[in-house]
Amino acid sequence: MVREIATIGLGANLGDPVDQIERAVEAIDSLPLCQVRAVSGLYANPPIGPQDQPDYINAVAEIETALAPEALLRALKGLERAAGRSYTRHWGERMLDLDILAFGDRQIDSPGLTVPHPEIAHRHFVLAPWLEIRPDVRLPGGAPLAGRLEAVADHPLRFLRGMHWQRRGEETCAAGRVRARPADHLSDGKDSRTTATRRST
Numbered sequence: 001m002v003r004e005i006a007t008i009g010l011g012a013n014l015g016d017p018v019d020q021i022e023r024a025v026e027a028i029d030s031l032p033l034c035q036v037r038a039v040s041g042l043y044a045n046p047p048i049g050p051q052d053q054p055d056y057i058n059a060v061a062e063i064e065t066a067l068a069p070e071a072l073l074r075a076l077k078g079l080e081r082a083a084g085r086s087y088t089r090h091w092g093e094r095m096l097d098l099d100i101l102a103f104g105d106r107q108i109d110s111p112g113l114t115v116p117h118p119e120i121a122h123r124h125f126v127l128a129p130w131l132e133i134r135p136d137v138r139l140p141g142g143a144p145l146a147g148r149l150e151a152v153a154d155h156p157l158r159f160l161r162g163m164h165w166q167r168r169g170e171e172t173c174a175a176g177r178v179r180a181r182p183a184d185h186l187s188d189g190k191d192s193r194t195t196a197t198r199r200s201t
Contacts, residue, residue: 001066004104005037007134008076009117009126010059011097017057018042018160020083020096025061025165027079028098033066034075040129042160048123053093059163060101060129069103073113076100101126105140116140124152 008028012020021042029036040060047053065072076098083096101117108115116139120126127149130137138144 001033003033003064003066004106006063006065006069006072006103007101007130007137008061008063009097009099009101009130010061011056011099011125012094013047013054013056014093014095015084017054021057021059022163022165024079024083024096024098025059025163027082028061028063028076029165031065031067031072031075031079034072035064036061036165037064038062038133039163039165040132041162043125043129044158044160045125046156048155056094056125057160058125058129060126060133062133069100069106069108069113069115070110072103073100101130102139107140120145121148122152124149124155124157127152128157 010021010024012024025036025039028034038061043058044055045058046055067075080096080098099117100113100115101120103115106115117126120130120139127145131146131149135146136144137146
C-alpha cells in the first residue's frame with residue numbers, strides 16, 4: 001500500500017481554539033490509514049477576513065497516509081463537522097478549519113480540491129508553522145518557502161507554545177518528532193523550546 005506525506009493546516013477562533021486544534025491533531029492521527037509525523041507549535045494571529053471576530057490560533061501538521069487526496073479531504077471535513085463547524089461568512093469565524101496544504105509532489109486542480117493550496121505563499125500563519133517542522137520545504141517545482149516569509153511579515157503572528165498531543169499507543173511523543181521552537185523572527189529572545197506532552201484528561 002502506497003503511503004504519502006500530506007501537510008495539513010489547522011485553524012480555529014471559536015470556543016477554545018487551542019483545545020480544538022490539539023484535539024483535531026489527535027483525531028487526525030486516529031483516522032484510518034493516517035499517522036501524524038510532526039506538528040508545529042501554536043500561533044496566534046488576527047483574522048484575514050472580517051475584523052469583528054476573535055483572533056485565530058493556527059498550526060501545521062505533517063501526516064503519513066495511504067488515503068487518496070479526495071478521501072483525506074472528506075475525512076477532514078468530517079472532523080470539522082464533528083467539532084461543530086458551521087459555514088457562516090467568507091473568511092468568517094470557524095470552530096475548526098482543516099486544509100490540505102500539500103500532498104506529496106502532487107498537483108491537483110479539481111472542483112473540490114486544489115493542491116498545493118493556492119494561498120500558501122500569502123499566509124504567514126501557514127508559512128511560519130510549516131517551516132518550523134520542515135525548514136527546507138518547497139512546493140512541487142517551486143522555490144523554497146523560506147524565501148516567502150519576508151513578503152508576509154506585515155501580517156502579525158505570535159508564537160504561543162508547543163503543541164500538546166498524544167500519539168496513538170504512546171504516552172508521549174517521540175523525541176525529535178515535534179519541533180516546538182518558534183522561528184528566530186518570532187522569538188521574544190527567551191528560550192521557548194518545549195516538548196510535546198501528554199494531554200491531561
